[in-house]
Amino acid sequence: MKFLQVYAVVDSEYRVLWVGGEWDEFALNGGAQSATSNAVLSTSIMAHIAGAETRAETAKMIDAVLQHKRTLRLEYRCDSPSMARKFLMTIQPMKDDRALMVHDLKDAWHFSPPLNRWHYDPSSGDVKCSFCGNVRLHGEVQWTSCDEIGERHPTHVTYDICQSCIEAIDRAVEEVRSGVHTDAPVDDDHLRS
Numbered sequence: 001m002k003f004l005q006v007y008a009v010v011d012s013e014y015r016v017l018w019v020g021g022e023w024d025e026f027a028l029n030g031g032a033q034s035a036t037s038n039a040v041l042s043t044s045i046m047a048h049i050a051g052a053e054t055r056a057e058t059a060k061m062i063d064a065v066l067q068h069k070r071t072l073r074l075e076y077r078c079d080s081p082s083m084a085r086k087f088l089m090t091i092q093p094m095k096d097d098r099a100l101m102v103h104d105l106k107d108a109w110h111f112s113p114p115l116n117r118w119h120y121d122p123s124s125g126d127v128k129c130s131f132c133g134n135v136r137l138h139g140e141v142q143w144t145s146c147d148e149i150g151e152r153h154p155t156h157v158t159y160d161i162c163q164s165c166i167e168a169i170d171r172a173v174e175e176v177r178s179g180v181h182t183d184a185p186v187d188d189d190h191l192r193s
């Protein structure tokens with residue numbers, strides 16, 4: 001697995017001040033030709049995120065980090081048609097009301113056979129979760145993992161966020177607000193003292 005790490009610094013208005021690491025490879029692998037490093041600098045990061053819900057949740061995470069000056073961590077998937085890729089996103093507070101966003105590739109595996117190549121199409125009835133990549137096919141209620149979807153992966157998708165990713169984001173934001181890791185084991189001694 002190739003090492004991949006991508007950084008971006010944003011300000012409180014979500015303007016991209018700096019990008020680093022393998023940003024261009026990351027953007028191109030994701031099919032986002034318009035989001036290469038030269039094209040994103042000094043634009044709003046929101047202009048490069050598809051889906052109103054995804055923009056709103058991203059803003060919520062950055063806002064929480066800037067307001068509470070604590071680091072947020074969230075695992076997510078950013079797959080290509082041939083490869084599943086699991087990332088850890090870390091949003092760290094910096095001075096002057098800026099945040100450093102780091103995307104670390106943690107794991108990757110091939111889809112066999114590869115998924116259909118998909119394109120963003122806001123009018124599509126097929127929905128893809130921006131954070132886990134799961135798909136809710138038109139007329140279905142359940143979300144299907146890309147590890148199981150095979151040749152049924154749609155070629156046109158709109159982006160939204162599935163319920164379990166909304167809950168994971170809410171937990172991550174709540175940890176930033178409270179300073180407590182909710183999934184940490186309970187420390188009995190601490191509770192008694």
Ligand SMILES: [Zn+2]
Binds near residue numbers: 129130131134164165
């Ligand atoms: Zn999801």
